Amino acid sequence: MRGIIEKFNGMKVIKWMIYAFFVLFLLLPLFSVFLVSFTGQPINLLGSLVNVDTLLSTMDKLKNANLDYYADMVARSGYLGALINSLQLSLFVSLIVILVCIPIAYGIARTKMPFKRTISALCIIPLIIPTFISAYAFIIMFGRAGWVTYIYQGLGGQDMLIDPYSMTGIVLVQVFFFFPYALWPMVAAFKVSDVSLEEASLNLGSKKYFTFLFITLPLALPGIISSALLIFTVSFSDFGTPIILAPKDLSLIVVEAYREIAGFFNWAGAAILTVVMVLVAAFFFWLQNLFVKGKNYGSVSGKPKAQKLSDNKKVNTVLSVYSLFIVSVPLLAMITVFLQSLATTWGLGPLPDGYTLENYTDVFSTSFDNIRNSIILAAGALVLSVVIATFISYFVVRENSSKLDFITTMPLVVPGIALGIALIQTFNTAPLQLTGTALILIVAYTIRRIPYMIRSTTSTMRMIKADIEEAAVNLGASRFTAAITIIGPLLMPGIAAGSILVFVTVIKETSISILMAPAEWAPMSLAIFQNILRGEYYTAAAMSVILVVIVLVLQSLANLISRKQSQ
Amino acid sequence: MGSVEIKNLTKKFGETLALKNVNINIEEGEFFALLGPSGCGKTTTMRCIAGFEDPTDGEIILGDQVVNDIPANMRNCGMVFQSYALFPHLNVFDNVAYSLNIKDLKEGGFLNKGKVYGRMLSNKLFSYPNHIKDKVNEILEYVELDHLSQRMIGELSGGQQQRVALARSLVMEPSILLMDEPLSNLDQKLRHTMRNTIRRIQQDLGITTIFVTHDQEEAMSMADRIAVMDQGEVMQVGTPTDLYSNPSTPFIADFVGTSNLLKGKAESINNEMFVNVDGNQLKSTYSNSTGEVDVVIRPEHLTIINDEKDAGSFDNVIEGEVLFSTYLGSIVRYDVKAGNENYLVDTTYNSGDSIYQPGTTLKLTVEPERVLIL
Numbered sequence: 010m011r012g013i014i015e016k017f018n019g020m021k022v023i024k025w026m027i028y029a030f031f032v033l034f035l036l037l038p039l040f041s042v043f044l045v046s047f048t049g050q051p052i053n054l055l056g057s058l059v060n061v062d063t064l065l066s067t068m069d070k071l072k073n074a075n076l077d078y079y080a081d082m083v084a085r086s087g088y089l090g091a092l093i094n095s096l097q098l099s100l101f102v103s104l105i106v107i108l109v110c111i112p113i114a115y116g117i118a119r120t121k122m123p124f125k126r127t128i129s130a131l132c133i134i135p136l137i138i139p140t141f142i143s144a145y146a147f148i149i150m151f152g153r154a155g156w157v158t159y160i161y162q163g164l165g166g167q168d169m170l171i172d173p174y175s176m177t178g179i180v181l182v183q184v185f186f187f188f189p190y191a192l193w194p195m196v197a198a199f200k201v202s203d204v205s206l207e208e209a210s211l212n213l214g215s216k217k218y219f220t221f222l223f224i225t226l227p228l229a230l231p232g233i234i235s236s237a238l239l240i241f242t243v244s245f246s247d248f249g250t251p252i253i254l255a256p257k258d259l260s261l262i263v264v265e266a267y268r269e270i271a272g273f274f275n276w277a278g279a280a281i282l283t284v285v286m287v288l289v290a291a292f293f294f295w296l297q298n299l300f301v302k303g304k305n306y307g308s309v310s311g312k313p314k315a316q317k318l319s320d321n322k323k324v325n326t327v328l329s330v331y332s333l334f335i336v337s338v339p340l341l342a343m344i345t346v347f348l349q350s351l352a353t354t355w356g357l358g359p360l361p362d363g364y365t366l367e368n369y370t371d372v373f374s375t376s377f378d379n380i381r382n383s384i385i386l387a388a389g390a391l392v393l394s395v396v397i398a399t400f401i402s403y404f405v406v407r408e409n410s411s412k413l414d415f416i417t418t419m420p421l422v423v424p425g426i427a428l429g430i431a432l433i434q435t436f437n438t439a440p441l442q443l444t445g446t447a448l449i450l451i452v453a454y455t456i457r458r459i460p461y462m463i464r465s466t467t468s469t470m471r472m473i474k475a476d477i478e479e480a481a482v483n484l485g486a487s488r489f490t491a492a493i494t495i496i497g498p499l500l501m502p503g504i505a506a507g508s509i510l511v512f513v514t515v516i517k518e519t520s521i522s523i524l525m526a527p528a529e530w531a532p533m534s535l536a537i538f539q540n541i542l543r544g545e546y547y548t549a550a551a552m553s554v555i556l557v558v559i560v561l562v563l564q565s566l567a568n569l570i571s572r573k574q575s576q
Numbered sequence: 577m578g579s580v581e582i583k584n585l586t587k588k589f590g591e592t593l594a595l596k597n598v599n600i601n602i603e604e605g606e607f608f609a610l611l612g613p614s615g616c617g618k619t620t621t622m623r624c625i626a627g628f629e630d631p632t633d634g635e636i637i638l639g640d641q642v643v644n645d646i647p648a649n650m651r652n653c654g655m656v657f658q659s660y661a662l663f664p665h666l667n668v669f670d671n672v673a674y675s676l677n678i679k680d681l682k683e684g685g686f687l688n689k690g691k692v693y694g695r696m697l698s699n700k701l702f703s704y705p706n707h708i709k710d711k712v713n714e715i716l717e718y719v720e721l722d723h724l725s726q727r728m729i730g731e732l733s734g735g736q737q738q739r740v741a742l743a744r745s746l747v748m749e750p751s752i753l754l755m756d757e758p759l760s761n762l763d764q765k766l767r768h769t770m771r772n773t774i775r776r777i778q779q780d781l782g783i784t785t786i787f788v789t790h791d792q793e794e795a796m797s798m799a800d801r802i803a804v805m806d807q808g809e810v811m812q813v814g815t816p817t818d819l820y821s822n823p824s825t826p827f828i829a830d831f832v833g834t835s836n837l838l839k840g841k842a843e844s845i846n847n848e849m850f851v852n853v854d855g856n857q858l859k860s861t862y863s864n865s866t867g868e869v870d871v872v873i874r875p876e877h878l879t880i881i882n883d884e885k886d887a888g889s890f891d892n893v894i895e896g897e898v899l900f901s902t903y904l905g906s907i908v909r910y911d912v913k914a915g916n917e918n919y920l921v922d923t924t925y926n927s928g929d930s931i932y933q934p935g936t937t938l939k940l941t942v943e944p945e946r947v948l949i950l
């Protein structure tokens with residue numbers, strides 16, 4: 010008997026609380042959006058559990074559930090068009106990213122091209138800049154008054170080089186700011202390709218480019234395809250670029266979903282678009298996992314063989330110049346934003362008309378609250394993630410809880426806009442009316458970013474052997490005390506690295522902030538977004554610089570920690 | 577207080593039956609070894625005693641208390657892990673002080689708890705009270721580690737880590753001490769030194785100790801009594817000499833020391849026991865069974881008859897041919913073939929003795945009381 014009570018102890022309770030958290034804030038909202046896509050009217054599942062009237066009305070709505078709204082979607086070219094446009098966008102972006110990355114990846118993995126370190130270092134820039142700031146940077150570069158346009162016209166060009174407010178503009182921003190996601194897996198793929206096969210081919214008298222095309226490339230193909238699928242999902246879920254750049258006549262599914270909910274409170278439409286988004290993203294995520302699993306780099310056993318790096322001078326110079334060009338575009342975009350933040354005004358010209366710090370003093374006087382909000386919200390999400398992720402990694406590693414493992418990777422699949430819509434739908438009425446509070450915002454950030462944290466803590470947890478914890482228990486500590494005094498400190502490096510990642514991504518977060526943040530809790534990303542919409546470019550620039558600096562500082566801190574840890 | 581009684585202990589892992597109805601009684605102050613081949617259930621037995629595994633069936637009694645329902649952290653069994661399981665982020669002193677901190681945690685109010693947690697997380701911010709300092713220093717001195725108290729665990733040799741693990745368990749004054757193959761990570765020489773150290777400390781403190789090993793020499797040289805286990809069952813419990821001279825099964829005879837395991841046919845003639853081993857009629861004082869039997873003769877109990885004329889005066893004579901000889905320092909071991917059976921024969925070697933060459937025909941003899949019939 011006491012054994013049973015013993016088993017129903019603290020750890021068990023915590024495990025159930027974690028399940029409850031994910032069921033309440035992830036599974037239930039997604040499920041209820043799924044139902045709404047059939048009923049066309051908001052459904053209050055939580056209310057149905059506590060209130061008979063609500064239950065009856067829910068039953069009523071469910072009885073009337075039908076496929077009309079889906080039929081409508083197909084019939085109304087608006088939605089279907091948006092889906093097709095989005096798929097097209099993602100397809101373009103992933104194909105172009107792969108083509109762009111092949112030479113760079115090959116150069117980094119297999120040659121002695123000059124400036125390799127600089128190129129690798131510059132690849133970090135796109136990762137730390139939120140996409141809506143990148144999109145906005147493209148406007149001030151390529152727009153009517155942009156310096157690129159100035160140069161282009163100076164060279165005799167008409168109008169603009171590229172219109173940033175177009176499909177082309179969106180594709181370019183996403184290509185230049187998402188390519189590092191594909192680059193590193195591709196570098197790895199080129200590194201593990203079997204060199205002896207290539208040597209054999211060369212031995213048989215094949216030309217070098219022939220060997221590259223028919224031996225090296227096919228061997229790296231699984232890695233390349235998996236990267237393409239990753240980019241596809243990232244591009245499909247991206248909200249920051251399209252919301253800034255999509256022109257009126259170009260509808261994209263994320264923007265459409267946002268408009269339906271934020272503009273028209275059209276639950277049926279938003280629900281259908283959400284379901285479609287989740288399904289598409291999940292499908293490509295699943296495809297990608299299939300590739301990663303089947304053709305794991307781990308299948309190449311042991312130490313990677315020492316590879317001979319090519320030192321063909323001509324080829325390497327070309328590769329280096331090309332790579333430097335690609336990585337310099339995001340850098341130039343960032344420099345442009347920085348100059349704008351210091352500008353008094355900046356008309357059509359290569360440089361601002363004058364320089365001032367006023368934009369920054371403006372930001373600190375009018376938007377200090379936004380900075381504070383960002384930090385409070387990110388800190389809240391961080392604390393919640395640390396606590397939940399620590400216990401989850403404990404359960405996943407020590408108790409092999411694969412169910413928990415599965416549930417907690419699910420947020421990776423759900424686009425931010427989709428999660429936002431699902432949460433708003435579920436929590437906008439009693440009994441848990443949370444929409445519009447800081448709490449639900451923090452919860453949303455946490456759900457969205459906790460997979461990073463879990464990955465970090467779980468890998469550290471795997472390095473802590475079970476007998477260390479048992480030793481503590483043997484010496485008289487309860488499981489709880491052992492967790493605090495032994496597991497906790499040993500887990501610290503993993504927690505620290507994960508925390509910074511969570512903090513950074515929350516500060517960068519666009520879709521959730523724009524969709525869910527109430528005015529009094531508006532974070533920096535929302536404020537910048539609104540400034541851009543209002544055409545207040547100078548303050549937007551100053552605030553973007555502040556945001557990027559915060560992110561940059563924290564990111565380098567994280568790198569420092571992970572480097573220390575690996576020593 | 578320090579006695580251990582294991583009653584009908586059974587443990588299943590899913591379908592695997594790791595322990596089958598194990599019964600062991602260990603007296604207070606005894607040094608008790610669990611000996612057996614890999615996978616026989618030694619660790620599982622120990623983990624059941626420590627409370628890390630729930631027995632599927634049976635009882636574990638420490639002192640006069642059934643402890644099945646007492647959680648692992650309340651059992652007060654010191655355990656030395658095979659991997660030592662020292663806390664890598666703490667130094668030697670903090671490692672050893674751990675259990676004393678835990679004891680402090682259970683006393684005093686909220687403030688005290690905070691202070692104790694504080695010093696367990698950072699020894700720089702909160703200092704230890706004197707009663708802990710004294711006790712830790714005393715035990716560190718005892719295991720000759722006082723000069724290393726501020727070292728991190730990673731900066732210690734294997735033998736030093738072993739002693740830290742021992743000190744960490746001893747400082748909480750456990751009612752019993754459990755050691756799971758504590759010497760298996762050490763090199764040959766250190767292992768011999770540590771055997772003596774552990775045995776000395778155990779004798780000194782008079783603490784009931786259960787020692788797991790698969791090394792029969794280790795068990796024989798250290799333990800008061802030994803339980804030999806195989807496939808989850810206890811085969812025999814006894815003192816080292818017991819097990820050696822009266823093994824209850826061929827498995828034990830083989831596992832404990834070296835033996836000649838032979839097949840024979842036993843019959844009783846005129847109230848005397850004879851066993852026929854491949855044509856050689858051997859007289860034995862053992863009379864448990866007749867018919868097909870296992871016969872065990874230890875190599876050192878076989879003697880070579882040097883003088884042909886004496887052969888008639890022995891009860892048992894086996895004639896065979898030397899296949900080869902091995903020189904083992906103070907003894908010479910011959911492999912002698914007699915019919916279809918091979919016999920190992922150990923003879924003491926004094927310098928100047930000549931060694932029989934392969935091919936030599938010999939006569940061997942063995943006392944009837946040394947012919948074990950199982």
Ligand SMILES: Nc1ncnc2c1ncn2[C@@H]1O[C@H](COP(=O)(O)OP(=O)(O)OP(=O)(O)O)[C@@H](O)[C@H]1O
Pocket residue numbers: 589592593594612613614615616617618619620621790
């Ligand atoms: N957690 C477990 N789950 C399933 N089977 C287990 C588990 N622990 C032990 N076993 C099985 O129980 C049996 C006994 O294992 P145990 O670890 O007690 O052996 P041992 O005598 O300590 O061996 P060794 O000398 O190799 O340490 C083995 O067959 C083992 O595979």
Ligand SMILES: [Mg+2]
Pocket residue numbers: 618619620756
């Ligand atoms: Mg074992």
